[in-house]
Amino acid sequence: MPELGSIAGKTILVTGGSSGLGLHFAQTLSRNGAEVILAARRLDAVKDAAEQLRAEGGKATAVRMDVTNPDSVAEALEGLTLDGLVNNAGVTTTTPAMDISAEDFGSVIDTNLKGVFTVAQAAARNMKGRGGSIVNIASILGLRVAGALSAYAASKAGVVQLTKALALEWARYDIRVNALCPGYIETPLNRDFFATPAGEALVRRIPQRKLGQLSDLDGPLLLLLSDASRYMTGSVIAVDGGHLVSSL
Numbered sequence: 116m117p118e119l120g121s122i123a124g125k126t127i128l129v130t131g132g133s134s135g136l137g138l139h140f141a142q143t144l145s146r147n148g149a150e151v152i153l154a155a156r157r158l159d160a161v162k163d164a165a166e167q168l169r170a171e172g173g174k175a176t177a178v179r180m181d182v183t184n185p186d187s188v189a190e191a192l193e194g195l196t197l198d199g200l201v202n203n204a205g206v207t208t209t210t211p212a213m214d215i216s217a218e219d220f221g222s223v224i225d226t227n228l229k230g231v232f233t234v235a236q237a238a239a240r241n242m243k244g245r246g247g248s249i250v251n252i253a254s255i256l257g258l259r260v261a262g263a264l265s266a267y268a269a270s271k272a273g274v275v276q277l278t279k280a281l282a283l284e285w286a287r288y289d290i291r292v293n294a295l296c297p298g299y300i301e302t303p304l305n306r307d308f309f310a311t312p313a314g315e316a317l318v319r320r321i322p323q324r325k326l327g328q329l330s331d332l333d334g335p336l337l338l339l340l341s342d343a344s345r346y347m348t349g350s351v352i353a354v355d356g357g358h359l360v361s362s363l
Contacts, residue, residue, distance in 0.1 A: 120343040123148030127340060128197055130182055130234055131204030133160035135302065136252065139329045140201050140336060145173030147337060154180035154191055155204070180204075182230030188237045198245075199340045200238040202231045203252040205270075212265040220266045227270035232277060239281070239290050246289030250339045251278045253294045255355045271296075275351055282349030291348040293339045298355025301326040322357030 127144050131137035132153030141151045145168045153168075155161040158179040168175035180191040182204045205227045208219050235249050256264060257271030278294040285292060299321065301309065308314045309326060318326060335352050338344050353359050 120337060120341045121148070122199070122337060122341050124150075125198035125340070126150045126152065126196060127199035127201065128152040128154060128192075128195070128234075128238065129201040129203060130154045130180060130230075133157060133164045135304075136297070136300070136329070136332075137201070137203040138164050139332075140203060141168060141175065142171075142173075143333045143336060144201075144340070145171065145175055149199075149340075150174040150176075152176050152178060152195060152197075154178050154182075156181050180234075182234050183225045185233050185237070188233050192237050192241055195241065196245075197238055197241045198247050200234065200247070200249045201252065201336070201340075202234055202238075202249060204230055204234075205252065207264065207267040209263045210266075211263050215266060223266035224270050224273075227267070228273040228277065231274050235277075235281060235292070239285055239288070242290050243288050247291075248340050248344070249281070249290065249292045250336065251292065251294045253278070253296045253351070255296050255298045255353055255359055257294075257296060258351075258353070258359055278351065279349045286348055291339075291344070293344070293347060293350045293352065295332065295335055295339065296351060296353040296355070297327065297332060298353065298358045299326050300332070301328060320358070320361055321355070322361055325356060327354060327356060 127149045129137050129141045132141045133155040141153050145151045153161045153165050161177040165175040165177035178191040181187040231251055251274050253274040254271040256268045257275045260268045278292050282292040
């Protein structure tokens with residue numbers, strides 16, 4: 116029998132795979148034996164990411180994909196046979212709700228919510244008849260809120276509810292749909308902020324009194340993409356050091 120929790124031999128699509136969380140997810144999957152399809156709008160960047168994985172001995176392919184464009188998504192998936200999807204592509208804007216433009220608000224919703232649905236729908240059609248696992252990357256800001264992030268919080272709350280709705284509809288096809296909600300994860304882009312007094316104050320509000328590391332997401336991700344979670348669908352897993360249960 117295959118090892119419980121193994122993703123070896125599975126073909127998994129990762130959107131937003133050229134950098135940040137998406138690239139880390141792709142590296143984790145590749146190092147655990149999956150064949151990874153990396154997708155992003157910039158083909159040159161995602162090709163570089165795929166080459167990086169291949170240089171490490173993994174199997175990786177790059178495709179261009181604009182998650183807001185159904186034709187682009189369909190073209191990227193043409194000829195693929197997917198076992199899993201990490202629906203990661205996302206954008207944000209830090210603007211007070213009184214000041215954000217309708218265009219900027221709509222852009223966040225289009226990518227983070229409509230884009231998640233568009234890719235999930237295409238992947239589910241691809242998986243129908245075989246089954247598979249879809250992991251939508253949401254956020255603890257889909258369950259709580261923070262200032263100047265109204266569009267982002269609304270989009271991620273939508274992802275949480277969309278995950279549950281798709282899980283209900285697609286369970287009959289053995290397609291599982293779950294959400295992963297990262298808390299504050301340390302990255303090169305935010306490391307300087309978290310070293311400031313404001314950043315340090317934010318960390319003190321996390322019950323574990325520390326930031327998450329990218330590697331802290333690996334276990335939950337592998338769980339949701341493997342048969343170890345075969346009886347899980349519609350689940351929302353927070354990886355946040357207890358931030359969601361911090362006292363008000």
